[in-house]
Amino acid sequence: MNVDKVFYKNLFKNLFADPCLVEFWDGEVEQFGEGVAKFLIILREPIPKSEILRDSSLAFGEAYMRGRIEIEGTIRDVVESLYNNKDSFLYQSPSYLKLTRFISNGVKKSRENVQYHYDIGNDFYQLWLDETMTYSCAYFKSPEESLAQAQRNKIEHILRKLNLQKGQRLLDIGCGWGELILAAALKYQTRALGITLSQEQFEKTRARIDHENLNDLVDVQLLDYRELKGQAFDRIVSVGMIEHVGKEHLEEYFRAVQGLLVEGGISLLHSITGRDGGGTDSWIDKYIFPGGYIPRVSELMKHMEDYGLYLLDAESLRNHYTRTLEHWARNFEEALPLIRKNKDETFVRMWRLYLNSCAASFHSGNIDLHQLLFTKGPNNCLPWTRNYIYS
Template sequence: MNVDKLFYENLFEGLFSDPCQVEFWDGDINQFGEGDTKFRIILREPIPKSEIIGDSSLAFGEAYMQDKLEIEGSVREVIESLYKNQESFLHKNPSYLKLVKFISNGVRKSKENAQYHYDIGNDFYRLWLDDTLTYSCAYFKSPEDNLLQAQKNKVDHILRKLNLQKEQRLLDIGCGWGELILTAAQKYHVKALGITHSQEQYEHVRSRIEHEHLKDWVDVQLLDYREIKNQVFDRIVSVGMLEHVGKEHLGEYFATVQKLLVDGGISLLHSITGRDEKGTNSWINKYIFPGGYIPMVSELIRQMESHDFYLLDVESLRSHYTRTLEHWAQNFEQALPLIRESKDESFIRMWRLYLQSSAASFNCGNLDLHQFLFSKGPNNHLPWTRDYIYN
């Protein structure tokens, strides 16, 4: 098959901010950029030009998954080098940046999307998450904090912000494996309800409730937030769940929180945020988080204002998520012998690319992580300074 290699040479010319080598399928090696080579890309076979032009994210992501493209060096450094080069065709030519067509996430579709990502096995997540199975940005109070300590710090940080009072009712929308609701009940003696779409998370939380004798204080249900009826709560928290709601349903999320909160009630939203309106890319949408959407900070604040919430506090934890992902990626690589017992190489390469590209995105500032604290109506009972969070 005749392949116009000139297309690929032009493609890699000026693509990265760092000098690199590219080895083509015929053995030819080209140097791009001046200076010491930082990484090497091996194209084992050509990627169809139409796929690169039509959807570069999907084309390169699938080529890496299928071992048609190999990277010698750090996967994260390659992606950061790509992000940092504002002069590349990816940044200059919008036609190369294909946006995802957003599909409405109704209740059934939301459940399917969540189960696609979270029900691939608790045993898999145990191999590279911390002992609490917390799968969201940690909070590093010092460089010496390990992942487990940082995840406990994060839960404590959130619960302090909520200013919980004894016997209040707390709802956790998207409770994961339950660390936050269990800690809230144990430390603050609140009545906590966690909801999740994941069968495996649900069973894990139920087991922990039984084991820790918290049936009178904690409940977990397989439920969509829109399915909660005839209940109200003093506090509502959502950690890493809003990213699954979808662009078309952001208003529905805030309307539901407004309905479920008591007057003066407080909600904390912990969410990845983006810097543009793209929301996600097609590779992530197809293989990692179907139906996902990353909102901008301005988008979320407009939603809060339009639903008559009072914004109390906003905090960026972007650097904390970079560090969290570094821990996850390192744990993932160390666990490969065990992961390979149940997962094939395509799956492994997919997850490596997901973790490393996410770390690159947060480190480069393409993505951020924000915590928003807001109330239903004015709340005049919160302390006037942030001392209550840090003391």
């Protein structure tokens, strides 16, 4: 028997939590696990053993991108089956990835990392995001709700948690395409500033502010949060940004927020969270979010305490992010005829793998999504129950 095939058969023997079929490059098909196979993995050619042993996640991700692996069934089922098997390679972080968690994300490097992902083009994101252009976990009041409505729910849910009052100053760190700052101004007459490192997001948000005639209330700046000086805000929100900060800069983020908040001011952090470092993946780090780091809730709370910030509320939206990603993945597939006009097949397969593997990661509980609400010093003026959020 071919040496490569022996290696692969040993690898697949205990790789998945579900039974599956594997078709090798010579046409041989073998089942692994007992029962009805959930999916079929087709190996068009062997992946070098050295690549698998060095970094299995990166090796298999690149093999799928380049068409060396095909899947009959769904990518999500394959990845989720890997995550559901705690002995799979997805739980074994390669040594180089452990080092990347400590690579410095200074202002220049952070700008490069953000632009790598978010400046692919507004036209691309418009093809599969909803009409609000919101690229973060939505909030579904029912599983059947539309993505656009769930994204509006999310914005309103956040703004209610912040207990916004007319005339207050709101800072949105990593404002995306501006939906939250526009909603805050329109509904609460809040003076809102959004900052982003993405040129494409900045230009789109600037155009939306002009279109809504909100220049007297809303501003957007192409700026790193560490470059904000001499300003004070009643409320600070950050949605899906701190994941780009990097482990060694988490403390710097909370120091900046503490310095920008007025005494008694309120901040909400909306962040993907990990468990024991399991949310950081080498393939994601190389191809999707360079320089990213998924923090644990305990890490975030520790930094809050270090800067005199008082935690008020913590809410998990893990299932909401699974549903959000299901919508994005479906929208992406429906938009493929238009996407393929400007993107090659490697790009298409990369993004298909990204969206579906993230859905699997959230659904399996490998990663979570939390909203953490906190204040600078004690705030004794908030309502005593959560009714103000849900009424």
